[in-house]
Amino acid sequence: MKKSILLPLCGVVLASCSTVALTGRKQLNLVSESEVLSASLSEYQSYMKTAKVSTDAAATTRVKGIAQRIAAAAEAYLQATGQEADLQNYAWECNLVQDNQLNAFCMPGGKIVVYTGMVALAGSGADADDELAAVIGHEVGHAIAKHGQERASQQVLTSLGSQVLGGLTAGKSEAVQQAVGLAYGMGTQYGALLPFSRKHELEADYIGIVLATIAGYDANAAVTLWQKMQAASTTSTPEFASTHPSSDTRISELQKKIPEVQKAFGAAGQASKAAATKSSSSSSTKKSSSSKSGTGFKIG
Numbered sequence: 001m002k003k004s005i006l007l008p009l010c011g012v013v014l015a016s017c018s019t020v021a022l023t024g025r026k027q028l029n030l031v032s033e034s035e036v037l038s039a040s041l042s043e044y045q046s047y048m049k050t051a052k053v054s055t056d057a058a059a060t061t062r063v064k065g066i067a068q069r070i071a072a073a074a075e076a077y078l079q080a081t082g083q084e085a086d087l088q089n090y091a092w093e094c095n096l097v098q099d100n101q102l103n104a105f106c107m108p109g110g111k112i113v114v115y116t117g118m119v120a121l122a123g124s125g126a127d128a129d130d131e132l133a134a135v136i137g138h139e140v141g142h143a144i145a146k147h148g149q150e151r152a153s154q155q156v157l158t159s160l161g162s163q164v165l166g167g168l169t170a171g172k173s174e175a176v177q178q179a180v181g182l183a184y185g186m187g188t189q190y191g192a193l194l195p196f197s198r199k200h201e202l203e204a205d206y207i208g209i210v211l212a213t214i215a216g217y218d219a220n221a222a223v224t225l226w227q228k229m230q231a232a233s234t235t236s237t238p239e240f241a242s243t244h245p246s247s248d249t250r251i252s253e254l255q256k257k258i259p260e261v262q263k264a265f266g267a268a269g270q271a272s273k274a275a276a277t278k279s280s281s282s283s284s285t286k287k288s289s290s291s292k293s294g295t296g297f298k299i300g
């Protein structure tokens with residue numbers, strides 16, 4: 001009897017694995033993409049009902065503009081890596097939320113939130129926009145690598161165990177909702193935040209610098225941003241730092257990868273930057289379409 005139960009279970013686990021296109025890493029997907037997207041949208045909507053949206057019009061326009069360029073880069077990136085089918089899952093949106101905590105996130109489905117604390121951390125220097133692009137690029141990196149789906153799967157596996165492996169789904173949607181809330185810091189009612197794993201962090205760091213470069217920002221700002229995060233962590237434990245464990249290793253990994261990323265995607269970035277400058281000088285209010293032009297890079 002036990003064997004007949006075990007065999008289908010193995011099948012379930014194997015069928016639930018997919019591959020991160022970028023790294024080839026296998027990921028556990030016990031929870032479907034549509035389940036995560038729907039739970040994410042619902043968490044996001046309830047979060048936005050209570051969130052205090054920033055009234056600083058200039059800062060909001062600035063952050064939304066950076067997010068728009070990163071989103072366009074993400075779309076170009078998904079197309080170039082044969083993941084066009086995923087484009088339908090994204091309905092990009094960005095809000096600047098008045099909160100002094102150092103936090104930002106991008107939910108599965110493309111809902112981006114940046115806290116004003118993060119804008120303050122980036123400051124007003126020449127590389128401030130590049131640093132915000134690094135934050136947003138990193139968060140969008142988590143989204144397009146489907147880390148939310150993977151974290152929800154792990155959380156559901158922890159809370160429901162063999163029930164879910166055996167195909168029993170009682171309480172599953174609630175567990176998915178809870179997992180998404182935990183993962184994005186909205187579910188304080190559920191307890192401690194679920195930190196990102198080291199693997200997820202390194203993947204998001206890499207995709208983040210790729211997206212920032214394609215969007216025409218200086219990827220080196222990812223390094224200065226994390227250095228600032230580390231400095232801020234010594235005085236208190238910022239929200240972003242508690243879910244995004246930082247280390248000297250990640251900074252040195254970034255420093256190693258930035259030159260090769262800039263070599264591969266720098267030309268696409270120059271084109272994006274030129275297009276963004278042109279569109280902001282011709283009309284600052286006209287919404288530019290998510291540019292597919294100017295990002296003619298290939299990923300081999």
Ligand SMILES: [Zn+2]
Binds near residue numbers: 196204244
């Ligand atoms: Zn992260």
